[in-house]
Amino acid sequence: MAKSEAPSPTLASSKASFSFDAPTPGPHPLDRESPLPLWSQLQTELTRRLKAEEFAEGFPTEQELTVVYDVSRSTVREALRRLNELGLIQGRRGQGRTVRASPQPFRTGALFNLITISEGMGLPARSDVRAFEIRTDAAVALRLALGADAPLVYLERIRLAAGEPLAIDRAWLPASLAAGLLEVDFSDALLYEELAARCGIRPDAGKEYIRAIDPDAESRGVLELPDGTGAFQIERLTLSDSIPVEWRSTIVRGDRFELLAEWSMTSGMKLSGQVPSNT
Amino acid sequence: MAKSEAPSPTLASSKASFSFDAPTPGPHPLDRESPLPLWSQLQTELTRRLKAEEFAEGFPTEQELTVVYDVSRSTVREALRRLNELGLIQGRRGQGRTVRASPQPFRTGALFNLITISEGMGLPARSDVRAFEIRTDAAVALRLALGADAPLVYLERIRLAAGEPLAIDRAWLPASLAAGLLEVDFSDALLYEELAARCGIRPDAGKEYIRAIDPDAESRGVLELPDGTGAFQIERLTLSDSIPVEWRSTIVRGDRFELLAEWSMTSGMKLSGQVPSNT
């Protein structure tokens, strides 16, 4: 059922439109010349279509996907397995896969709470890009377990929320892994999404140091932070497959952000960020 | 290399010992008649051998496992994938798989990390008791879900670490529950321990708001906090059996304390406090 008698062109039917790059609806072809694995491309592609709500009338079967994207069933399953782990879809033997209502506010192991705190906070992810280039930095390279003069992709952004500065965000990534990011416009993109889509890197572990500081005059100016107000400094080492992929240092306005830790015997601990609820 | 020229019988070599059921060392055969998938049996089998520390000298390669257990590489990989997800082994392209040191000393739900942060921090819990009495406080009573003029046990302490001030700690508890505490000398006692011992109250849930502030002059004086340094404000509502038992407000020196959050796909999140590891 629900076979694609669709008006939109499928990939299998013809090669008529092979150079489409615009955000057209329907399936986009995979790039067999890309260094990214096919399953990774397929995962990104299906995530895109999920967000575009193209599967409102049911998720495709494995068989359909092998035909539409012209890959083997194993490749399809590898991509679907990851989507399942991320809580985006759900499958059952005999009755196909379904799109999950909400991306699970709280998945099994993979909670990205801390990662997403300074990455969006649920607010529009507008940013002011102050620097985006290749640099070297001996101190950062050390933390990334690289040589002192290793080239690094450096991205410095002012994160805005409701039009007002919320944080200064500085990120360094090994250029050997992340050079593919350089063409992205990060005034309106999420770093970890682009990292997955363009570099095939998906953070799976990390360490975060959270401190309370009194920011220097320059930071105060950039953040428009009033006197008598403090700030968080959050430094983060991000790993993927046990390999360091990012060092990040973020300064967050203390009057616009707080951490909320909830704990209970039964459900364990949950940490989240939010705008201050009182005082 | 490391082929098993072992004294223990391998499966591939012969069918000589087919009715072994005892906990013998070495590989046990899989049961092809079992309703359990082969990969599941293999996962169980490898977990058993891991616990028996049979892989102290290196984890077998995929190729070896296909031979020893007589299954396809896909089946082996399915089992290894799960062991990896559970954090028992770790693999990298080109250099084989290794047994992971410890499956993460990470208990399921009941970590009291945050609670113990200002309660001890691993340092001697010396305190300077500045006030300890019955009071009323309308704002605090509201948070404890009590009437505005309900009597509260109020305890204010300067927490010392290595003889230097670390934090100002103010705690309010309903006098109806905690009056039994009044005879304790809290210069050298832990609040939650006394609460359990004398009042039979054991916190089992809580909520903590963590903010970065610029402390006022009085707090700076008490904490001996240098200029140009920030501080944490940590407010906590503690529950026992869903009943509020404590409201606490703590101001912690930013130069002597940091939060460390560690996150991984396999083990979830862990939050702890420590003295800063770097600037």
Added chain:
DNA sequence: AAGTGGTCTAGACCACGTG
């Protein structure tokens, strides 16, 4: 009976780390 996902096989080539 037909279609789905779950399991399994026997190959193949490649990227990476080490000798």
Added chain:
DNA sequence: ACGTGGTCTAGACCACTTC
């Protein structure tokens, strides 16, 4: 150069659900 894990293919049979 070699062995490792990573990816990919083209099949196959089975268990389960729905019709």
